[in-house]
Structures are given as C-alpha cells and as structure tokens.
Amino acid sequence: xxxxxxxxxxxxxxxxxxxxxxxxxxxxxxxxxxxxxxxxxxxxxxxxxxxxxxxxxxxxxxxxxxxxxxxxxxxxxxxxxxxxxxxxxxxxxxxxxxxxxxxxxxxxxxxxxxxxxxxxxxxxxxxxxxxxxxx
Amino acid sequence: xxxxxxxxxxxxxxxxxxxxxxxxxxxxxxxxxxxxxxxxxxxxxxxxxxxxxxxxxxxxxxxxxxxxxxxxxxxxxxxxxxxxxxxxxxxxxxxxxxxxxxxxxxxxxxxxxxxxxxxxxxxxxxxxxxxxxxxxxxxxxxxxxxxxxxxxxxxxxxxxxxxxxxxxxxxxxxxxxxxxxxxxxxxxxxxxxxxxxxxxxxxxxxxxx
Numbered sequence: 197x198x199x200x201x202x203x204x205x206x207x208x209x210x211x212x213x214x215x216x217x218x219x220x221x222x223x224x225x226x227x228x229x230x231x232x233x234x235x236x237x238x239x240x241x242x243x244x245x246x247x248x249x250x251x252x253x254x255x256x257x258x259x260x261x262x263x264x265x266x267x268x269x270x271x272x273x274x275x276x277x278x279x280x281x282x283x284x285x286x287x288x289x290x291x292x293x294x295x296x297x298x299x300x301x302x303x304x305x306x307x308x309x310x311x312x313x314x315x316x317x318x319x320x321x322x323x324x325x326x327x328x329x330x331x
Numbered sequence: 332x333x334x335x336x337x338x339x340x341x342x343x344x345x346x347x348x349x350x351x352x353x354x355x356x357x358x359x360x361x362x363x364x365x366x367x368x369x370x371x372x373x374x375x376x377x378x379x380x381x382x383x384x385x386x387x388x389x390x391x392x393x394x395x396x397x398x399x400x401x402x403x404x405x406x407x408x409x410x411x412x413x414x415x416x417x418x419x420x421x422x423x424x425x426x427x428x429x430x431x432x433x434x435x436x437x438x439x440x441x442x443x444x445x446x447x448x449x450x451x452x453x454x455x456x457x458x459x460x461x462x463x464x465x466x467x468x469x470x471x472x473x474x475x476x477x478x479x480x481x482x483x484x485x486x487x488x489x490x491x492x493x494x495x496x497x498x499x500x501x502x503x504x505x506x507x508x509x510x511x512x513x514x515x516x517x518x519x520x521x522x523x524x525x526x527x528x529x530x531x532x533x534x535x536x537x538x539x540x
Contacts, residue, residue, distance in 0.1 A: 209533075211354060229425065235441075237444060237445055238357075238413075238427060238442065239355045239356075239357045239423075239425045239427075239445075240355070240412075241352055241353065241355060241423075242453065243352065243417075250392070265352065267352055269355070269415075269425065271381070271383050271411070271413050271425070271427070272381060272383075272415075274383035275381035275382060275383040276381075278382075278384075279384070280384040280385070281383055281384065281385050281411070286336060298352075300352035300353075300355070301352070303352070303354040307500075316356060316445070316447060316527070317531075318528060318531050318532070320354060320356065320422075321447065321486065321524055321527055321528045322528070323418065323419070323420045323422055324356055324418060324422060324447065324523065324524050325524045325525065325528065326419070327416075327418030327419050327420065327422055327424070328416075328418065328424070328517055328520050328521050329517075329521060330419065331375070331416070331513075331517055
C-alpha cells in the first residue's frame with residue numbers, strides 16, 4: 197500500500213552493523229503462515245525437542261539453539277534473534293509440523309473460535325491475582 | 332519433513348529437561364504514543380523490557396507524526412515492547428505494549444487474543460490519544476482499566492473530571508498510576524485481574540457485539 201515509505205531504513209535499536217539484512221519474506225519463502233493451521237500466539241512457549249541439524253535453515257537452527265534448555269515465547273524469540281514476530285511464527289510453525297519443537301500455551305487462545313472470550317479459568321485468574329499481590 | 336536429530340557427532344548438550352511448561356497469561360498495555368507503556372512494563376517485569384518487530388512487512392517503517400511530542404520519543408517503528416513476570420505456581424505473566432499508533436490497530440486482535448484484560452494508559456495532556464484504545468476494548472468486551480499516568484508524580488486532574496472528559500462509563504475502573512512505580516503498576520494490574528474475575532463470574536457481560 198504505502199510503497200513510498202518502504203525504503204526508509206529501520207532505526208537500529210540495539211546495535212548497528214552486524215545485523216544481517218534479508219527481507220523477512222525471503223526467510224519464509226514468501227509465506228505469512230506456516231504449513232500448520234494454528235496461528236501461534238505471541239506468548240506461546242517454544243521448547244526444542246530436537247537438536248539443530250545441518251539440514252535446517254539458519255533460522256531454524258537459531259531457534260532450536262535458543263529454545264534448547266528453556267521455554268521461550270514467540271515474542272522473546274523475535275526479540276533475541278531480531279526476527280519479526282511474523283517470521284518467527286512461520287518458522288516455529290514449520291518446526292512444530294516436523295516435530296522439532298513443542299509449543300505450549302496454545303489452548304487458551306488459539307483454539308477458540310471466539311477471539312474475545314478466551315476461557316481463562318477462574319482458578320488461574322485467582323493464582324494470577326494472588327501472585328501479583330504478593331510481589 | 333522430519334529429520335532424525337541424533338546424527339550429529341558428540342552432542343554437547345543433553346536433551347531438554349522434562350520440566351513442566353509454565354502456564355502463560357498476558358495483559359495488554361495500551362495507550363497513546365509515548366505515554367509510558369514501556370516504562371510501565373519495565374517497572375514490574377522480571378526481564379528488561381524486550382522489543383520485537385511485530386509486523387511481517389516493512390510497510391510501516393516510515394516517518395511518523397509524533398503528535399507534537401518528538402522530544403520524548405524520536406524514533407518510531409512497529410516495535411512491540413513486552414515484559415514478563417514469573418508468579419508462584421509456575422505462572423508466567425506477559426505484559427505486551429501495543430504499538431503506539433492508531434494505524435497499527437489491525438495488529439491488536441493478535442495481541443488481545445487470550446488476554447486477561449488490558450490497561451489503557453492515559454496522559455491527561457493528550458487525552459484524545461487513548462480514545463482508539465478505549466473504543467477498541469469496549470467494543471470487544473475486553474476487561475480493561477483506565478490508568479491516568481502522573482508523569483511528574485502529581486495528579487493534576489480529578490479522576491471524575493477525566494472520566495467525564497473521556498466519557499468512560501462508570502463500570503470501567505479509572506485509577507491513577509505512575510508508570511515508573513512498581514507499586515502503582517501492581518495496583519493497576521491487580522485491578523485488571525479483579526475485573527476479569529468479575530467478568531468470568533458473570534460471563535454474559537463479556538459478550539458485547
């Protein structure tokens with residue numbers, strides 16, 4: 197739509213110079229969705245269940261390494277690897293399809309047909325309330 | 332296509348520990364441009380607020396009308412700032428700041444999906460900037476509180492005056508906050524969760540079409 201604005205370079209937020217510059221779509225071969233049907237929420241937690249392999253793309257390897265020993269959300273992966281969230285979603289979706297990662301936290305949000313009535317249980321809300329209050 | 336992962340020679344890392352994944356919940360922090368969302372998130376987050384590029388394309392990387400507050404914030408991207416709080420019971424609470432401009436409203440559906448609720452931060456000098464956020468959450472029946480940010484730690488307006496100026500109905504909590512203060516942020520978040528719990532007990536309220 198807004199083609200005249202496309203070539204303004206993004207302001208470097210953390211460093212300059214060493215970021216690799218590849219168009220986001222190139223990393224996903226033009227896709228905005230992965231092969232799977234789920235749209236991964238920003239807060240969904242990714243856990244690697246396979247080690248990076250030489251046959252994986254660079255992005256897959258980086259994600260598998262990052263999530264090897266810990267749970268990382270889609271948003272955190274984007275932040276740490278400096279990849280747009282949309283790209284992370286597609287690549288993680290592919291890794292999920294191939295069984296290389298597990299994704300946690302999908303039930304509350306993504307499986308619901310109604311976007312505005314997610315079923316967070318009262319008991320979870322109570323735990324959140326108690327938890328915040330105790331901070 | 333799945334490749335067997337075990338072909339690599341001499342693996343140095345053990346397979347992931349079978350720990351239980353945390354339960355994730357999130358609260359969305361909305362409000363106008365440069366109103367203090369990232370400060371609010373940072374006041375309580377366990378991690379330094381992180382920033383991630385939230386849009387797939389580069390279409391929105393452009394020159395922005397900063398609404399006359401260019402001295403507060405000079406660059407604008409489609410970055411989304413967020414933080415995380417670990418809570419007892421293996422709970423992780425994420426706080427997601429909305430990209431600060433109306434033209435990114437299309438992204439909010441993604442952000443609010445599955446959220447407990449939202450905090451709308453208000454700068455009383457630029458009240459009109461929070462209207463899109465209030466309209467958005469109200470029209471979708473998402474629990475939210477309106478938090479008036481006191482930039483200099485001083486409340487310059489009575490809450491009831493703000494309520495009238497914003498035309499916020501009585502059932503929506505309105506409170507003071509100070510985005511820099513952990514205690515004030517905590518107070519705002521507690522109110523969001525309480526509201527969500529009330530809604531959960533009377534679910535018919537939440538289905539506003």
